[in-house]
Amino acid sequence: MLRTGGTRAGRWLPAAGALACALALAVVPARTDGALAAAGRCGDPAVRPWCDTALSADRRAGLLLAELTDDEKIALLASDDPLGGPLGGFFDWAHADTNNGIERLGVPPLYMADGPAGVRQGEATALPAPIALAATFDRRAAHLYGTTVGWEARHRGNDVIFGPTVDVLRTPLNGRTFEGFGEDPYLSARLGASWIEGAQGQGVMASVKHLAVYAQETDRLELSMSVDPRTLREIYLPPFEAAVTEGGAATVMCGFGKLNGRWACHDGGVLNGILRAEWGFDGMVMSDHTAVRDTAEAANGGLDMELPVGLRYNAFMLKAARAQNKVTQATIDGHTRNVLRTMFEFGVFDRPAYPNDLARVDRTASETAARTIAENGVTLLKNDGVLPLGAPKKIALIGRAAKESQSGFGSAKVVPFASVSAQEGLARRAGAGVSITYRDGDDRAAAADAARGADVAVVFVTDSQGEFFDKSCLTLRCGEPLRGDQDGLISAVAAANRNTIVVLQTGGPVLTPWADDVAAVVESWYPGQEGGDALARVLYGDVDPGGRLPVTFPAEEAHAPAAGNPAQYPGVNKTVAFSEGVMVGYRHYDAKNIAPKYPFGHGLSYTTFRYSGLKVGPKEVQVTVTNTGSRTGVAVPQMYLGLPSPGVDVPQPPKQLKGFTKVTLRPGQSTTVAFPLTERDLSYWNVEAKRWKVADGCYTVMVGASSRDVAQRGSFGQCR
Structure with a gap:
């Protein structure tokens, strides 16, 4: 495996050997240098002066810009692979988005992939969900996470990875809760910046998303969000600011919906004003898929590249806008220059294309990283002394989630190389002398009988989260209706065995009405492909549960932020009022003196x-x-x-x-x-x-x- 230098994170786990293996992922230069130029795709500097690596990225972009035709300039402002969006993620060869470059002038293609939870391009390492990473409360874990994603993205032939998602969680009903870093802007900012440093250390550009406010899936394409300036600055913008000023993000993705009357990808006050003028961002701004509504407004508002194809950013529409004096040539040139400068800055011109070569992905290191992060995100919510497990001779495993690998769906859905279920992990750790009985939980009486005859019963329950849909409530039945009454299943098992452990495999907070009746509650989130081994090591005490809650678990549905107020959520006439101001997440509970079931930051140790x-x-x-x-x-x-x-x-x-x-x-x-x-x-x-x-x-x-x-x-x- 290629090793070209770089720094390594410090020791942060008792399992130092496992971490060292994970950190063996290569670190490569993010920026261009002379040594790379000879093997690059740009060409001879004597013929093409913009290929001279001694010049600044901006100077090189200016020289190249002067040689481009108007059509070529516009061609660089949109992805031009109509199959990439719908097929990217399902096939090894299909990137999420592609810009094919300008061959005659040595402008290389730009290949992009989804990646908040791992590379979504055929099979990849399915890392724990980002909410599990947030539960680690560890910048080094975030750096390792980004490094793993960047390494695999690079060896899938990608130049850009869409991630991380740093949207601050406003309501636990959000369908993409699992994809972000929780309800606190400070935590999201620190972890997001470290994630980006790790990914870009692998020579892949990170695209942090979704600027500026993205708070729900309900009506997300049309939603108008009313957010006061203080709340915007103190709650929703800090993670993006840190991504740029601390993490050095190469690209920023604008999202759907309107912020105070302006579509996110048209919002010059945010994109030109805050992002570029205040924070000093000099990378490129990309749109979420189909988020652009108007050619001139997007161009004047600060958007550089439209994804997945040029529906608004194409030669016909941009030339028409220019002819009607809605957009100036200088504006078009500025966007093209931003794209070129970013590509020069990150060495895309000055190196060979990354090969899409699965054999070059070091699965051992990635698997170790996935397990290590999962272990450190497992959060022990309650423990009456049943954990860590001693030497039980009979264990009852209850619930279909014990045999399945849980994950969210949408652009953060990763198809794993392989996965270890909780049943497999516990069986391997327990050894041959332990009898493990499995029941899927569909027959509640059979589950209770299995629990009654065991030394300890472990019930696995889950929810279903993902892009496009919010949850209708916080109970397990609402979260995963196809699994039936999981709350009732837990109660039945707990009545049969006082040593009942509940393992939540959820993307965010759920209600736990049975918590007082069980001996232990463990939140393992969506733990990724190595989750079974990670959970087994935590339950047996091989490692201490390292997780702490990045989100608040309410005691009742009515206690949750925005609950019972349709104007706040889900909105009235597709308009949402952020009238809670800065009282988001645990701030909401503190300000209203509401006692949560499990507070932000909570997590027990052994x-x-x-x-x-x-x-x-x-x-x-x-x-x-x-x-x-x-x-x-x-x-x-x-x-x-x-x-x-x-x-x-x-x-x-x-x-x-x-x-x-x-x-x-x-x-x-x-x-x-x-x-x-x-x-x-x-x-x-x-x-x-x-x-x-x-x-x-x-x-x-x-x-x-x-x-x-x-x-x-x-x-x-x-x-x-």
Whole structure:
């Protein structure tokens, strides 16, 4: 396997050997250099001066732009493979989108693939769902995730990977909950940036999506979203800003729907103003499939490339818009220059085409990465002492999900090379001396009988999530009606065996009315193709459950954000009012003093930890974490800030996540962790001044194991 240098992530798991294997994925230069030029596709710099790698990417783009005809310029502004969109993801040879380049001038084709959860192009490594990655609360895991996706995308012949999805979750009914990083903008921002660094370190351009607000599947193509400026800046834009300014994203994908009256892919205030002028983005902006509504508005609004084909960005329509003085030639040239500059910047001209060669994909390293990430996303919600498993002689496995590999559907659906079911993983880990009885759960009485005769019963339940549809409610029956009454199944098994463990394999929060009746609840999300082995290792205690909730689990349906308010969700006349403002996710529960079933950041370990020695200041917060138990375990210290309110018209959430880390500690071991604070962390968006501003007053610091488990408190600023 090719190894050309780069950096590797630090140790973050007890299973250091497995991680080292996963990190053996190659790291290649993202930018062009002279050594690559000789093998590139651009040509001889003496004949084609834009092929001179000593020149800046922008200078090279300008030289090439001057040689293009008007038709050639326009041809670079849209994907031109009509079969790519519908066939990409189902066949090894079919990319999601392709621009075929300009052969006469050495402009190479640009090949693209879907990839939020792995490469969607024939078979690939099915990684845990992004929501499981979010549950790791670990930037290094995100970097490994992006590295794995980038490596496989490269060896499927792709230059661009559509991912990550960093849309902040507004309602747990969202059908694409599994595809993002949850309800907190700070967590989404940090993980998204690391994902991008990992992917682009493999020489593949990441396309972060979906700018600027994408909150639901219901009416998504026509939805008009009313979002106030402060909420936009503080909740929905930070992950995209981090993707650009921290992760260095090469491309940004604009989404569907309208934001405050403007279609997302026409919104010059966001694309030209915020993205380029404020954040300094110099890459290219791509549309989601069929998201462009008007040629002139998109061109003037900042869109560079239309996908999947040029329905609005084609020679006839762009020339007509230019002739009618709706679009200038300078605007068209600017978009073409953005495309070319990005391709030069990331070395597409100066290297051979990536081969679509499945044999070059190192499945061993990718499988290890998938299992490692899954283990660290498994979240232990409840444990009455039944876990980790000791040496049970008889285990009852209940539920069809025990024999199946769960995933969401849509553009994040990956066809795995192979998959390990929970039944297979547990059987392998338990060994020959353990009797495992399986029941699919369709016959509730038979399931209860199997549980009654076992030392421990493990019930597997799941939901169904994906693109195009939102969930109608948060019960398991709503989430997966074809599986029948899974809640009733759990209750029946729990009545038959007090050592009942429920394993949730869901894409997001669900209601758990049976939680008080079972011995343990484990959320494994959609754990990917290696999920069976990962779950077995966690249940048996080979590794500590490393996950923490990136989303809040409500105790009741009516407690969830936007519940019972049609104007907020799903909208009235295809219009949604984001009238909750910044009170999104756990902020909603805190502001309304609602007790969730399982709060944001929650997740148990097989050991215990103590937090002490808090030191606070405007530049840094420190706390000491000590393992007070008898096992090596994983702690996830979380730091929240309560900002002072500058006025009654600017309410502040009681707390906001502003720092997190992940540490593995042996029994009795202590470590001091530091959370740096920036001026931005202390700021709110001042609508009148149109800038970030630090408010005067007292800042409350809260550090602990979750948003509701605060072990240490302090303050700084103007406090009385």
